[in-house]
Amino acid sequence: xxxxxxxxxxxxxxxxxxxxxxxxGAMEKFATAYPVGRANAFREYDVTALIDEVAKVxxxxxxxxxxxxxxxxxxxxANGVKVHWAKDGDEANEIVARIAKENSCKMIVKSKSMxxxxxxxxxxxxxxxxxxxxxxxxxxxxxxxSEGPSHMVMPAIHLSRYQVAELFSQVxxxxxxxxxxxLVKVAxxxxxxxxxxxxxxxxxxxxxxxxxGTIGLMTNEGNARLVTTLPxxxxxxxxxxxxxxxxxxxxxxxxxxxKNATGQAITSYVTWISxxxxxxxxxxxxxxxxxxxLDNGRSEMAKxxxxxxxxxxxxxxxxxxxxxxxxxxxxHQMGHIYIGAIGLILTYFFHGxxxxxxxxxxxxxxxxxxxxCAAGIDLPRLIKEIHSRILDEExxxxxxxxxxxxxxxxxxxxxxxxxxxxxxxxxxxGTQYIRHxxxxxxxxxxxxxxxxxxxxxxxxRFEAIKPRVSAPKYRIALFSGCVQxxxxxxxxxxxxxxxxxxxxxxxxxxxxxxxxxxxxxMGEKKASIxxxxxxxxxxxxxxxxxxxxxxxxxxxxxxxxxxxxxENDAAAxxxxxxxxxxxxxxxxxxxxxxxxxxxxxQRATMHAPCHxxxxxxxxxxxxxxxxxxxxxxAQAEQEQVCCGFGxxxxxxxxxxxxxxxxxxxxxxxxxxxxxxxTECPGCIMQLRxxxxxxxxxxxxxxxxxxxxxxxx
Amino acid sequence: MGPxxxxxxxxxxxxxxxxxxxxxxxSMAQAIAYTVDLxxxxxxxxxxxxxxxxxxxxxxxDLCELKQWGKVIAAPALNDADMAELVxxxxxxxxxxxxxxxxxxxxxxxxxxxxxxxxxxxxxxxVIDSSSxxxxxxTMISEIHVAVIPKSRIRATAEDMYxxxxxxxxxxxxxxxxxxxxxxxxxxxxxxxLGVHGPLELHILILEDx
Numbered sequence: 001x002x003x004x005x006x007x008x009x010x011x012x013x014x015x016x017x018x019x020x021x022x023x024x025g026a027m028e029k030f031a032t033a034y035p036v037g038r039a040n041a042f043r044e045y046d047v048t049a050l051i052d053e054v055a056k057v058x059x060x061x062x063x064x065x066x067x068x069x070x071x072x073x074x075x076x077x078a079n080g081v082k083v084h085w086a087k088d089g090d091e092a093n094e095i096v097a098r099i100a101k102e103n104s105c106k107m108i109v110k111s112k113s114m115x116x117x118x119x120x121x122x123x124x125x126x127x128x129x130x131x132x133x134x135x136x137x138x139x140x141x142x143x144x145x146s147e148g149p150s151h152m153v154m155p156a157i158h159l160s161r162y163q164v165a166e167l168f169s170q171v172x173x174x175x176x177x178x179x180x181x182x183l184v185k186v187a188x189x190x191x192x193x194x195x196x197x198x199x200x201x202x203x204x205x206x207x208x209x210x211x212x213g214t215i216g217l218m219t220n221e222g223n224a225r226l227v228t229t230l231p232x233x234x235x236x237x238x239x240x241x242x243x244x245x246x247x248x249x250x251x252x253x254x255x256x257x258x259k260n261a262t263g264q265a266i267t268s269y270v271t272w273i274s275x276x277x278x279x280x281x282x283x284x285x286x287x288x289x290x291x292x293x294l295d296n297g298r299s300e301m302a303k304x305x306x307x308x309x310x311x312x313x314x315x316x317x318x319x320x321x322x323x324x325x326x327x328x329x330x331x332h333q334m335g336h337i338y339i340g341a342i343g344l345i346l347t348y349f350f351h352g353x354x355x356x357x358x359x360x361x362x363x364x365x366x367x368x369x370x371x372x373c374a375a376g377i378d379l380p381r382l383i384k385e386i387h388s389r390i391l392d393e394e395x396x397x398x399x400x401x402x403x404x405x406x407x408x409x410x411x412x413x414x415x416x417x418x419x420x421x422x423x424x425x426x427x428x429x430g431t432q433y434i435r436h437x438x439x440x441x442x443x444x445x446x447x448x449x450x451x452x453x454x455x456x457x458x459x460x461r462f463e464a465i466k467p468r469v470s471a472p473k474y475r476i477a478l479f480s481g482c483v484q485x486x487x488x489x490x491x492x493x494x495x496x497x498x499x500x501x502x503x504x505x506x507x508x509x510x511x512x513x514x515x516x517x518x519x520x521x522m523g524e525k526k527a528s529i530x531x532x533x534x535x536x537x538x539x540x541x542x543x544x545x546x547x548x549x550x551x552x553x554x555x556x557x558x559x560x561x562x563x564x565x566x567e568n569d570a571a572a573x574x575x576x577x578x579x580x581x582x583x584x585x586x587x588x589x590x591x592x593x594x595x596x597x598x599x600x601x602q603r604a605t606m607h608a609p610c611h612x613x614x615x616x617x618x619x620x621x622x623x624x625x626x627x628x629x630x631x632x633x634a635q636a637e638q639e640q641v642c643c644g645f646g647x648x649x650x651x652x653x654x655x656x657x658x659x660x661x662x663x664x665x666x667x668x669x670x671x672x673x674x675x676x677x678t679e680c681p682g683c684i685m686q687l688r689x690x691x692x693x694x695x696x697x698x699x700x701x702x703x704x705x706x707x708x709x710x711x712x
Numbered sequence: 713m714g715p716x717x718x719x720x721x722x723x724x725x726x727x728x729x730x731x732x733x734x735x736x737x738x739s740m741a742q743a744i745a746y747t748v749d750l751x752x753x754x755x756x757x758x759x760x761x762x763x764x765x766x767x768x769x770x771x772x773x774d775l776c777e778l779k780q781w782g783k784v785i786a787a788p789a790l791n792d793a794d795m796a797e798l799v800x801x802x803x804x805x806x807x808x809x810x811x812x813x814x815x816x817x818x819x820x821x822x823x824x825x826x827x828x829x830x831x832x833x834x835x836x837x838x839v840i841d842s843s844s845x846x847x848x849x850x851t852m853i854s855e856i857h858v859a860v861i862p863k864s865r866i867r868a869t870a871e872d873m874y875x876x877x878x879x880x881x882x883x884x885x886x887x888x889x890x891x892x893x894x895x896x897x898x899x900x901x902x903x904x905x906l907g908v909h910g911p912l913e914l915h916i917l918i919l920e921d922x
Contacts, residue, residue: 026901026902029902030902033902078884079884079885080885135909136899137897137899137900137908138897138899138900141899141900154898154899154902155899156899156900157902159900160901161900161901161903164900171769172767172768172769173769174767174768174769175767176767180900180901180903180905181905183900184897184900184905184907184908185907186767186768187908188907188908188909189768190768190769191909192818192819192820192853192909195818196818209881212878212881212882213884214881214886220895220896220897220898221895221896221897221908221909221910222852222895222908222909222910223908223909225842225848225852225889225910226852226909226910228887229845229848229849229852230815230818230849247874247877247878247881248871248874251870251871254870262898264730265726265729265730265834265835265836265892266835266837266890266892267892268730268891268892268893268894268895268896268910269889269890269891269892269895269910270837270889270890270892271887271888271889271890272877272880272881272886272887272888272889272890273885273886273887274880274881274882274884274885274886274887274888275884275885275886276885277843277845277885277886277887278843278844278845278885279845280815280845281815286885
């Protein structure tokens with residue numbers, strides 16, 4: 001559970017997690033195994049179509065939750081089930097406690113329910129002197145350790161077999177070996193005794209089908225079947241978002257969830273309970289059955305045009321499975337009760353901004369979660385939005401406010417950068433890197449060399465190098481972004497050279513400014529809207545395309561501008577339609593061939609920037625371009641995993657950033673390539689700086705540069 | 713109308729992928745013989761698999777003591793003729809057959825022998841109406857679950873049996889199960905372990921029902 005009060009406390013906790021070698025090893029193994037399992041499970045399916053269907057089914061349900069509830073209640077009650085609505089966690093817990101009291105229950109067995117975790121149900125029941133036992137193996141283990149889950153589907157993924165053996169030795173007062181198969185058998189025996197004694201079973205529900213008043217439960221262990229069979233009382237507790245209209249709806253969701261969660265075609269047991277079933281030990285031979293639907297802010301959320309999609313979540317946990325930050329630090333640091341990307345969002349709504357304040361900043365914005373989500377939720381956008389809301393509610397910190405003010409005023413911002421160039425002189429020692437970091441930064445931030453600001457920004461060089469093209473094939477505007485303009489102008493120069501050689505007329509509108517993504521990352525939404533407007537105006541000329549060599553800028557310009565300015569803003573849409581990344585323009589529009597390049601077959605590997613491969617869906621083009629440009633492409637493992645930069649992220653969470661970078665550099669080194677190529681100046685700042693400190697032995701370059709190198 | 717060869721093949725393949733043991737039988741008598749043989753060959757004491765030989769807490773151990781010695785097959789929903797055949801075959805091997813009283817046998821029974829209502833080719837799942845508490849428990853507390861599925865009841869997908877599933881769900885109360893492979897967990901170090909709460913083995917007998 002995440003409890004740090006300040007960002008610096010939180011960073012300390014992150015450091016401890018990063019130093020936990022077992023955790024790191026477990027996460028690493030899991031992160032590499034998961035994509036393979038998932039791909040296998042979906043091999044015979046159109047994944048996008050399946051996910052779209054889930055989104056549709058869930059959206060339809062969210063828009064009529066009250067109707068579904070009424071229908072479900074009527075159907076279930078006609079079959080002897082008592083149905084309750086709880087406005088918040090406390091109310092839900094009180095209902096369960098009351099049912100336990102009225103039925104003289106002493107012992108409760110539980111089958112895993114995230115909703116009951118959300119309400120901290122066990123604490124409440126234990127207050128009444130009840131014994132509560134989790135029966136899902138992972139849940140039982142963490143319950144015995146008094147911990148929260150570290151993953152939605154694998155709650156005890158952070159623990160080793162040795163820790164479990166030690167724990168079971170204490171519980172059974174017998175020495176236990178660390179053999180996993182034996183430990184599982186011990187749990188089977190110990191828990192069987194608990195089922196035999198329990199008066200009440202508490203379960204969650206993966207589905208609540210309105211048309212028949214049926215709940216659906218998915219388990220692999222089968223504990224839900226025993227929990228809902230042996231005790232005379234059964235209480236199911238579920239978020240109202242689990243309501244769906246029909247069996248057809250439920251089956252659509254069922255087809256996706258296990259595949260996305262664990263790479264299984266289906267869980268071992270899917271149980272459909274309609275009505276209060278036979279129970280031999282209950283008075284009258286019939287089970288006392290209750291279903292509690294928890295609201296806890298969900299009704300409000302359902303009305304919110306942006307956040308309603310959060311209720312689509314089917315709790316598969318995949319957003320954590322692919323999150324590069326979760327992978328480094330585990331669920332206890334990457335969530336409060338709900339973990340991973342969805343956890344950052346749910347924590348704010350269910351557990352309050354105190355718990356969410358630090359967490360919500362720990363998103364590196366790589367969009368991996370969005371692309372894996374079983375229900376197509378735009379998780380990174382929602383996380384940023386919450387960050388922005390918290391700042392609006394609590395007041396913006398000074399540095400973030402100042403940055404907002406500074407960036408809104410292009411001239412002031414650019415003057416600041418030019419002045420910084422002079423100020424950095426004592427720090428660079430005449431190299432292209434800042435050699436001597438001010439002391440306060442050096443300890444945590446020394447893992448990569450920071451680049452110096454260029455002697456002359458691109459905007460001051462453009463006029464001199466502008467190609468004079470007669471009868472141009474295309475007329476384009478170059479959008480530089482501030483990093484390339486002021487730090488890496490040579491990347492833009494290389495692009496100008498390559499584009500000019502292919503008969504493209506280039507303009508560089510001088511009024512363009514920072515794309516505004518850093519502002520959004522810092523939660524400064526208003527300032528980022530102002531900047532967007534300025535750029536749209538600056539680039540309003542008669543251009544066929546707006547080309548950018550920065551993947552982050554490209555994705556932000558194309559997808560966030562229309563969102564920030566409203567989907568009905570025609571200028572924003574026209575602008576966004578013209579935006580294209582450099583490599584996509586070269587291959588898809590210009591159709592370049594290998595004739596213009598020297599074919600040396602120098603070995604090159606790639607890092608696919610998050611905002612290029614996922615943000616823009618540009619995957620094959622840079623590889624193709626590399627081959628046309630005369631290089632031998634050697635694919636690195638996990639080419640599409642984030643490099644750990646994330647704009648201001650690496651400054652805020654240097655420990656996590658450093659570790660992600662190390663993995664990336666090691667993957668690249670294993671290809672034995674001479675050059676690591678990418679298409680984003682932010683990634684270059686991270687990778688080149690890391691390779692410099694790490695002495696990785698390969699060059700890090702922008703794809704425009706390596707192409708220019710080979711231009712005949 | 714029975715399943716196409718493709719659907720049947722997929723059902724078998726998918727079930728085997730999750731460690732189910734799939735065989736074809738010509739008659740119920742053959743299915744019963746299979747089950748009795750399986751029980752005979754099974755380790756003399758099921759406790760070996762269920763955890764009784766592990767170091768248990770005193771309370772955990774008490775439950776093991778409840779277990780009556782000798783092998784038990786539970787067949788809660790068999791028709792009279794099949795039941796008579798099962799009892800006859802089992803008796804000759806010294807195996808007891810029970811039809812009810814699963815709650816008294818929570819320490820475990822050797823084999824739960826049941827019919828399945830439908831099969832789903834897409835996932836290799838069995839659909840079993842488990843509204844009877846005895847049947848439900850027999851499929852959960854047994855160490856081996858043997859389920860007979862008539863071939864004609866195997867369909868390509870769950871969507872192909874909407875009407876049938878909805879039929880079950882409207883006969884309330886109802887407790888319906890999709891069972892796919894044995895009970896499993898990967899909660900400790902993501903290492904697969906079978907039989908954490910339910911059966912350690914699932915045997916599927918596809919019955920030729922001309």
